[in-house]
Amino acid sequence: MEDVIIIGGGVCGCSLLYALSRYALRVTLVEKENDVSTGTSKANSGIIHAGYDPEPGTLMAKYNVEGNPLIYALCETLDVVHKKTGSLVVGFNDRDRAVIQGLYERGIANQVPGLRIVEYGELHRMEPHLSKDCVCALYAETGGVVSPWEFASAQAEAAVQGGARVRLDTEVTGIRKEGGNFVLATGRGEMESRFVVNAAGVCSDLVSRMVEPEFFTIHHKRGQYFLMDTASSYLVNSVIFQCPNENGKGVIVGPTAHGNLIAGPDNERVRGDDRTNTAAGMDFVRKMALRSVPDLNFSQSIRNFSGVRADSTLNDFLVGPSERVPGFFNIAGIKSPGLSSSPAIAQDVTRMLGEAGLKLEKNPRFTAGRRVKRFKYMSVEERRKAAAEDPLYGAVICRCETVTEGEIVDAFKRPLPPRSLDAVKRRCGAGMGRCQGGFCGPRVLEIAARELSKIRDVPVRPGGIPLDREGMYIITGETKTPEGKGE
Ligand SMILES: Cc1cc2nc3c(=O)[nH]c(=O)nc-3n(C[C@H](O)[C@H](O)[C@H](O)COP(=O)(O)OP(=O)(O)OC[C@H]3O[C@@H](n4cnc5c(N)ncnc54)[C@H](O)[C@@H]3O)c2cc1C
Structure with missing residues (x-):
């Protein structure tokens, strides 16, 4: 049984997972897609808003202004x-x-x-x-820009490193209360938890209706x-x-x-x-x-x-415990400036969960930071050193963005390995440049197949890796097999 289940792996869910990973808890984030940050959190302006836009007195104003310095600090800590x-x-x-x-x-x-x-x-x-x-x-x-998907995945990676869990490809389809706890029905069986946090983005109204009558849309x-x-x-x-x-x-x-x-x-x-x-x-x-x-x-x-x-329809963020269902929390209706507000929301919801009875004791495994090697930003000397230490850093795969094979392989060694070509792009930038993966795509696919085969300990063929979601396959068959025959 979990202490907390977070529904939704956008920037709000991932920020909360990271905040909770500071404490010795059983916490799982459940995401219906094959990666974190595939919803609104990957497709926005990426702006760290200063906080002059929201109406004073709203939660949007409060969390935006508090979130702004927190994002800059977290980006330094997590190398985003x-x-x-x-x-x-x-x-x-x-x-x-x-x-x-x-x-x-x-x-x-x-x-x-x-x-x-x-x-x-x-x-x-x-x-x-x-x-x-x-x-x-x-x-x-104080305005600025951040890689929005990396801000989410970096927090998820650090949380997993510290013992939290992320279950991808797992859609929550129903929630019921049993003996004071929540039982979540998912496409991959049932899960039980003391607390549930709804961070389901554009589906947050649907998830809310799984436990209480409709009060926002x-x-x-x-x-x-x-x-x-x-x-x-x-x-x-x-x-x-x-x-x-x-x-x-x-x-x-x-x-x-x-x-x-x-x-x-x-x-x-x-x-x-x-x-x-x-x-x-x-x-x-x-x-x-x-x-x-x-x-x-x-x-x-x-x-x-x-x-x-x-x-x-509430015209503000909805953050906090449900008024009707004890133990159920919402982080819902998070439109802009939600990215900028997310770390402040996560801190506040952690405090509220503590007030509701969640024991917040220090997690000895908590990993505050993360470091990522980025060939593109290295000096000539640093590049030489990186390639000497690992020859894969001498092989540039994505020429537009100067991403090496070493960085792609490292992405698979991190706590939340990519499962799609787009996830590789989000982790290390391969395919993000001028040609949008037109040239490096096939090479990245081969490397991804090789690395996933090692992780899963079964052969993974390039054709089995989707561009983004399941079903978006790039390769439909091989024209030549190793035996020389077409499929
Ligand atoms: C065009 C645009 C521009 C923006 N620009 C900015 C900006 O510059 N700065 C800023 O601060 N904010 C900006 N925002 C707002 C910001 O992007 C969002 O507030 C933020 O990304 C919301 O994050 P989230 O985690 O709430 O939702 P999401 O990122 O959508 O995550 C929700 C997740 O829940 C999952 N999910 C849903 N239902 C289920 C289920 N039943 N079971 C399991 N998983 C489920 C989804 O798959 C999804 O991954 C912008 C938004 C848009 C659309």
């Missing part, structure tokens, strides 16, 4: 790719100036440090490629993006927002933690977790992005993607 770039909300006219003044005052009310309004001359010195129509901006020095709001080649990165230094409106924070043009540039998102109500990219949505993003940065060249776009927001 991030950058403190600062962010700008730019204004084009007097109406925008009034909005910017309002955001500044809201930020002060939320106790956001390092906020100021910058005027034309300074603004264009900070961002030389900004539209000359931008007259002023709100500058937030999730509306799905899709946001679409262009991911641009690193050749465009010179165009912005910080994250550039336009003034927010009834559709949210608006289209941004900003750097990614990996050195690319993104433009997006739009905000469209969709049915379910619909992550399709549409011509109309992408046209809107293009038009709005060009308004901020007219030199953007969309022929440099290397990929489109979209993510779906969990917009709750």
